[in-house]
Amino acid sequence: PPQQQYLLGLSLQGGDGDEDFMPTHSQVQRNLERRSQDQVNQKVSELVQFLLVKDQKKIPIKRADMLKKVIREYKDVYSEIVNRAGKTLQQVFGLQLVEIDTKHHIYILTSDLPRAEGENLHRDNQTAKLGLLLIILSFIFMKGNTAKDGAVWEFLRRLRVQPGERHEVFGDVKKLVTEEFVRQKYLEITPIPLTDPPEFSYQWGPRAAKETSKRDVLRFVAKVR
């Protein structure tokens, strides 16, 4: 029975955050032969669309989600589907599928294309948010890549952006910075041990590192000055 065959062909791969069994490369190649080209290509298209939609909202994509919502019963050829999706994203969109967390298997899309001067790659209502983000990233960079939360908010207060008040453009600023930017992996906020009251350290998140170069930040800072 095919079910039996499937189980025998699997081997356990280490370092997996979700305890799933993932087939080896040669097993994938064998499993591919049991599927029609059309079926596999269909799954590749679906995965590409899934990744694009998630990424438009800057939501990092978990492998578990890909498996559950798109790959499903094609799990036995997962690596092949992901590889082809990655190639398609590069070839058609100039986007790279990057694993930013190899333990929990979390991915983002980054652009292969060089950032163009003055280009507004983001929807109009996102521009202000990204401006704020860039200001925070510059501040952290200037502080030697890590800054205490007290210092960050004092800096923002001087720019008339306060955590307590509802800002007319950003709304709930505290939520935007400590939740949205963190969730989108632009910022990393970690508690500083043994501090009372608790203090936090702000650093660049993995998406900021991939999308923004230190040079971009310096150029931005120069403009602001």
Place this chain on the structure above:
Amino acid sequence: NTAMAAQMTDAHRRFLQVLMSHGIMEGSEARKLHRRCCEIHKVYYAHDKLDDFISTINSHLQPLFMQIRKGMSEGDGRAHYALVNLAETEITKMASDYTENELELFRKTMDLIILSENGFASSTDILNLTDQLKTKKMKKKEAEQVLKVFVEDKWLSERNGEYTLHTRCIIEMEQYILSNYQDVARKCNICHSLAIQSQVCESCGIGMHLPCVRKYFRAQTEPRCPQCNDFWSCDIPGTKQPIKKKK
């Protein structure tokens, strides 16, 4: 055009990335972007050949069931380009950022809009729909937020507390709406595309987009219905003509 599908260049890819992040772009914006992309990547810029440029991209999007499609804004009549999904699979629904009850609210809002006389649904009427949601209850406050997100994401347009379908939504969902709302959805008598906002002939019931009305009657001394020839009793947009009473 029997030429084989041209290769994607970085100019095409940049165009696609920018269009994708905007969701929809007005024609002149798109033409500027076309030129800029060719300049940045030192690709030959064929002036005024945006549609060819887009065809190249589309030939590569086709196996992914995606397409850059051109459509007209019902407000100003200008051409817009949008990146749309062609496949109506579970994935497009699930992969979107909306929960089940948000999608249900959207579908019900779309019903209201399509069934309305003028293509608009009031905020009050939409918020009252929250009681009828089958998937999961939603408070009115929550629904207000969801509507804001739909507007931000360019599925809906808002004007004076009333909502209609965004041009981007119309371009993407035209086929879906025409087939699922067959008896109710109107097609413009002039351009034959789906018309959400329209003027309707009181005598024979045909409908026309407002920009199409303006264009069509520009050359006429007396506004008459193209189908039944009765006086066109609606205000012609862009003119100061008084409404003539029918005999």
